[in-house]
Amino acid sequence: MINFQYLRTTTVKSAIALLVKDKNAKFLAGGTNLIDLMKRGVTAPEKLIDINHVPLKEIKQVGNKIYIGALTSNTAVADHALVKEKLPLLSWALQAGASAQLRNVATVGGNMMQRTRCGYFYDTEMPCNKRQPGTGCGAMEGFNRMHAIFGTSDQCIAVHPSDMCIALVALDAEVILANAKGERKIPFKEFHRLAGDTPQLDNNLKADEMITGLEIPINNLAKNYHYLKVRDRASYAFALVSVAAAFETVDNKIIDVRLAMGGVAHKPWRLTASELFLKGKEASLTNFEQAAQLAMKDAKGFGGNDFKLKLAPNTIIEALNLAKSKA
Template identity: 65%
Template sequence: MNQFSYMRVTSKESAIAALAKDKAAMFLAGGTNLVDLMKSGVTSPERLVDINNVPLATIEETKTGLRIGALAKNTAVAENALVIKHFPLLSQALKAGASPQLRNMATVGGNMMQRTRCHYFYDSALPCNKRSPGSGCGAIGGFTRMHAIFGASDKCIAVHPSDMCVALTALDAVITVTGPKGERKIPFGDFHRLPGDTPEQDNNLQRGELIIAVDIPFNQLAAHTHYLKVRDRASYAFALVSVGAAMQIRGGNIADVRLAMGGVAHKPWRLKEAEAWLKEKSATEENFRKAASMAMANAKSQGGNAFKLTLAPNTIVEALKTAAAQA
């Protein structure tokens, strides 16, 4: 790990100013991903700007939904009564992520900013366009069990690791950020990027911008939700495939539905075509299977992850069945 300087800030303004003065500086919150990247030599900031004393950790109800501060801890969000009441899918997804110790430290904003867990990205001896643009993608033609089946490019086939982000994508959350040019809002589905020709760019946050909060609009989906994460072990493992499902069911028919997947793409993968097809259909396994098949139309395996082409639709069906069965 390279030497670096460290400073604390207590306001949004001072945080933004600190990054503006030092182009090699980075924000530090929980550090659960950033410190790993620094230890591995993947990231080498010359200065860390500690933002933990900036007052951005509140969770509060608004007129239109719930606002969650960027520095709210993952555990605090998962166990919050308002979150459990209105958005149980988010609570379920957070509890499926990492370990209790990491959830106690990790923040909402940091969770959004975490980088892929691709082993080619973490090993500096191997080529990786995400870590070193133009060096090639070592995963292509390599060990691809954990890699993407949607939205990949010839530059990168890595997947986004977050569980929380899958739920927030499904729930149509909106991110508020602020920076040198002022405040702006980003729909959650537009925050993360597909790799294309620039896999080093994980998201659409601009240099010097700070995530302030996430707003989730109220919906009628709380009664029928389920987050299903398929992984190699039940504790502290990233998803091979995960599905966040939430439905409103009236008279046995699906009035509204949200579906998103994790472990399958460079960003949380929303299944909008399957959602549209399911609306007004009866909540039956047959319809769930048809929707799952539709969702897999553009899936492409990368050799070692061909099993995901079967695992993914089965996980969609199981998540929908479990959500529909809830009272």
């Protein structure tokens, strides 16, 4: 790890001002991902701006939305009464992530900004277009058991590692971003990017912006929901495949449904076609199976991860069945 300058700030305005002054600066919150990347030499910021004392840890209801500050810990969100009552899918997804110790310090904004856990990205001796554009993708012909089956490019097949973000994209969250001129909001589904020709870019956050919070619409999906994470270990493991599923029924007819997947793409993967198929239909196994097969259109394996082509639809079906069983 190289030497770096450490600064501390207490306001959004001063944090952004410090960031704009130095393009090699990084915000430091929980540090659960950033410090790992620094230790391994994957990133080497010359300046760390500690934002932990910026007042962005509030969780509250504003009208028909739940506001969550960007510096709120994953544990605080998962355990908050308002989240558990109104947005239980988010609570479940957060509790499936990392370990209790990491959730205690990891922040909402940091979770959104975390980078892939692809082994080729972390190994600075290996080729990786995400870490060093133009060097190639070692995973393409290498060990790719954990890698993407949707939205891949010939530049990168890494996956987004978050559990929280899978629930947030399913819940139609909005991201609040601050800059020197004020703030802007973007749909959560537009925050992260597919690899395309620029795999080094994980999201659409601008260089002079800071995540300050989230707004999540309150819905009627707090009865039939489930977050199912298939992984190699029962805890402290990233998803091979995960599914966030929630729906609302009237007389067993689905009137609203949300489906998203993790462990399968460079960004949280929303299953829009499957949602459209299920709306207006009965919450039945047959319809769940058809929705799962529809979700697999354009899926592609790379050898080591071919098993996901079967695991993914089975996980969708199981998640929907478990959501239904909560009725």
